[in-house]
Amino acid sequence: MSAPALAAITVSDLSKNFGHFQAVKGISFTVAPGEIVGFLGPNGAGKTTTIKMITGLLKITSGTVLIGGLDNRKHLAAIKKKLGYMSQKFSLYPLLTAMENIEFFGGISGLPPAELRLHMARMEEQVASDILGQKIQDVPPGIRQKVALFVCLMPEPEIILLDEPTSGVDPEARRLFWNELYGLKKHGKTLLVSTHNLDEAEYCDRIIIIHNGEIVACGEPEELLRQKGKVNIEELFKDAIQEHGQN
Numbered sequence: 504m505s506a507p508a509l510a511a512i513t514v515s516d517l518s519k520n521f522g523h524f525q526a527v528k529g530i531s532f533t534v535a536p537g538e539i540v541g542f543l544g545p546n547g548a549g550k551t552t553t554i555k556m557i558t559g560l561l562k563i564t565s566g567t568v569l570i571g572g573l574d575n576r577k578h579l580a581a582i583k584k585k586l587g588y589m590s591q592k593f594s595l596y597p598l599l600t601a602m603e604n605i606e607f608f609g610g611i612s613g614l615p616p617a618e619l620r621l622h623m624a625r626m627e628e629q630v631a632s633d634i635l636g637q638k639i640q641d642v643p644p645g646i647r648q649k650v651a652l653f654v655c656l657m658p659e660p661e662i663i664l665l666d667e668p669t670s671g672v673d674p675e676a677r678r679l680f681w682n683e684l685y686g687l688k689k690h691g692k693t694l695l696v697s698t699h700n701l702d703e704a705e706y707c708d709r710i711i712i713i714h715n716g717e718i719v720a721c722g723e724p725e726e727l728l729r730q731k732g733k734v735n736i737e738e739l740f741k742d743a744i745q746e747h748g749q750n
């Protein structure tokens with residue numbers, strides 16, 4: 504039997520305490536190369552805290568995170584090259600235009616000017632110039648999200664962590680966004696995408712449901728529904744938190 508492929512992300516017994524409060528309670532999961540994994544759970548479940556620990560931005564209380572087999576506390580520089588991260592707030596500068604944001608973030612990520620110009624030209628092909636010239640705070644959320652994803656992808660990361668990228672965007676923009684994510688998967692990228700919207704499970708190869716800092720269900724959405732005899736993820740979630748003694 505051949506050895507299993509090295510996981511893109513391996514989270515082992517990961518915890519985070521904020522003072523006496525335990526926001527993440529010893530969770531473990533893996534993301535395989537080329538997978539789209541949905542990280543689902545209500546507000547306050549621990550999604551952002553977990554994702555920030557994976558990026559290395561937030562100190563781990565206990566447990567480990569391996570990125571392509573490398574411990575993220577020992578090999579942060581190497582790991583930063585592999586990871587793309589889109590934070591929940593998108594972290595674009597609201598008073599800069601889309602193009603100014605692209606130029607700024609492309610510059611600080613060290614892209615050569617010629618490459619940066621190519622990226623800017625690509626964005627100009629995708630979005631009308633009058634929108635690209637407006638302050639990012641004034642453009643529709645769907646466009647803001649598109650620009651934020653574009654910025655995150657410019658350094659060509661292999662593994663992409665997206666924290667609630669679809670919150671606040673309308674269903675059509677959400678569908679288009681997921682289409683873009685499939686395009687990335689086709690190009691061999693690995694994606695971990697958090698959402699508090701359980702409906703988005705259907706877009707994922709696998710889902711991990713987190714509640715009160717614990718994983719309450721994990722697997723392929725269809726398979727999970729079949730195993731548990733449920734018709735939708737909402738039902739599955741309700742059952743799973745009861746099983747875990749959480750309400």
Ligand code: ADP
Pocket residue numbers: 521524526544545546547548549550551552553
């Ligand atoms: P989610 O992203 O799933 O909405 P978070 O990871 O942001 O959840 O938060 C998980 C829990 O940890 C929440 O109860 C939140 O209030 C708490 N929390 C998050 N950040 C901090 C912090 N810096 N200090 C104290 N508590 C925090």
Ligand code: MG
Pocket residue numbers: 550551552591666667
């Ligand atoms: Mg969050």
